[in-house]
Amino acid sequence: MFNASLETLSATLKTNLYGPLLLAQELVPLMKQQHYGRIVNVSSGMGQLSDMEGKSPAYRISKTALNALTRILAAETRGFNILVNSVCPGWVRTDMGGPSAERTVEQGASGIVWAATLPDDGPSGGFFRDGQPIAW
Numbered sequence: 001m002f003n004a005s006l007e008t009l010s011a012t013l014k015t016n017l018y019g020p021l022l023l024a025q026e027l028v029p030l031m032k033q034q035h036y037g038r039i040v041n042v043s044s045g046m047g048q049l050s051d052m053e054g055k056s057p058a059y060r061i062s063k064t065a066l067n068a069l070t071r072i073l074a075a076e077t078r079g080f081n082i083l084v085n086s087v088c089p090g091w092v093r094t095d096m097g098g099p100s101a102e103r104t105v106e107q108g109a110s111g112i113v114w115a116a117t118l119p120d121d122g123p124s125g126g127f128f129r130d131g132q133p134i135a136w
């Protein structure tokens, strides 16, 4: 935290927050026209305020902010059959997660696919792992 650079903070927010926000600005008007949309913000347990720890401040703050974006988007799309949720894939064996991670890519992706294919009466504005709600 004490030696986190503004460059790292800025680059991380650009990737993890501004990217999804700009994409939503482009796509949500089209989704509203169609009266259909599913938005999955791939978040992380490291962004949970209820379990906030030290280290990796840029990443943590970017995911907490992404979760805020989920809530804002869910509120602004209510009534349009657009469901917006945050999903944590768990600790997954990718380039980022590394070889020691406990979950396969398929396991990590399954909760994301679940949120991307929700039925019309599915949840919006939630935070999930494996299809189950988790704390913000």
Ligand SMILES: NC(=O)c1ccc[n+]([C@@H]2O[C@H](COP(=O)([O-])OP(=O)(O)OC[C@H]3O[C@@H](n4cnc5c(N)ncnc54)[C@H](OP(=O)(O)O)[C@@H]3O)[C@@H](O)[C@H]2O)c1
Pocket: 015, 042, 043, 044, 045, 088, 089, 090, 091, 092, 093, 094, 095, 096, 097, 098, 101
């Ligand atoms: N792996 C885990 O344990 C874990 C846990 C919790 C949450 N997550 C989240 O899951 C998502 C996927 O992560 P992953 O594990 O699949 O990581 P990964 O294997 O490291 O892949 C990250 C992807 O993000 C792309 N990327 C990075 N910076 C970018 C930028 N500035 N602009 C556009 N694309 C950029 C990379 O593109 P290039 O390949 O072109 O560099 C790569 O395709 C992330 O949002 C991550 O925060 C992962």
